[in-house]
Amino acid sequence: MEMEASKLSASESVTACMEVTKREKKCLKKLMAWEKQKEKLQEEIAEKRKKIAQMQQQLTELQEATRHTEVRWRQEVKAKEEALVALEEEHRAKDVAGLAASEDRKVLHLSTRHEISFRDESTRSSSKQLGLPNRDTNERDEYNDTRKVQSNIEHHINFTLRTAREEDEDI
Numbered sequence: 001m002e003m004e005a006s007k008l009s010a011s012e013s014v015t016a017c018m019e020v021t022k023r024e025k026k027c028l029k030k031l032m033a034w035e036k037q038k039e040k041l042q043e044e045i046a047e048k049r050k051k052i053a054q055m056q057q058q059l060t061e062l063q064e065a066t067r068h069t070e071v072r073w074r075q076e077v078k079a080k081e082e083a084l085v086a087l088e089e090e091h092r093a094k095d096v097a098g099l100a101a102s103e104d105r106k107v108l109h110l111s112t113r114h115e116i117s118f119r120d121e122s123t124r125s126s127s128k129q130l131g132l133p134n135r136d137t138n139e140r141d142e143y144n145d146t147r148k149v150q151s152n153i154e155h156h157i158n159f160t161l162r163t164a165r166e167e168d169e170d171i
Helices: 004-132 136-170
Strands: none
Touching: none
16 A cells, blocks of 8 residues: 555656646746747837937937028028128118219209300300300300200210119119
8 A cells, every 4th residue: 555655646746746847838938938028128129229319319410400500591691681781881872972963963054054154145245345246046056055965964974873773773
């Protein structure tokens, strides 16, 4: 009986040992699966960290590009403002020049009239003093010639002013 008991005990021990071995194998399989899963997760984490580093680099580059663009934009705005100020000053200067030219035309017109009337009076008085016949027709012709010259000068001045204004508008 002892033998039987020993066989029975050995058989139970073998069965228990086999169950423990099965459980150990199951646990080892689970452990292996967890190890594989852990490796995959670590790889994913490494990839995510790499992507984060790349994105941070891109963000830094974009911020730098944005900063450069803003600097260029500010410079362009400043340059445009300076150009507008210069253009306004140029317009003012040309307006002043236009007024001066207008005044010059008026003075020229008045001086021409004064000169013509002075000539008329001087010719009449000389003719009267010398007892010559009235030369109104010659004087009128001379006056008309002077008026034509004056008109041509005024036309030239107006043309020059118009051309200058058109050039300003084109700028």
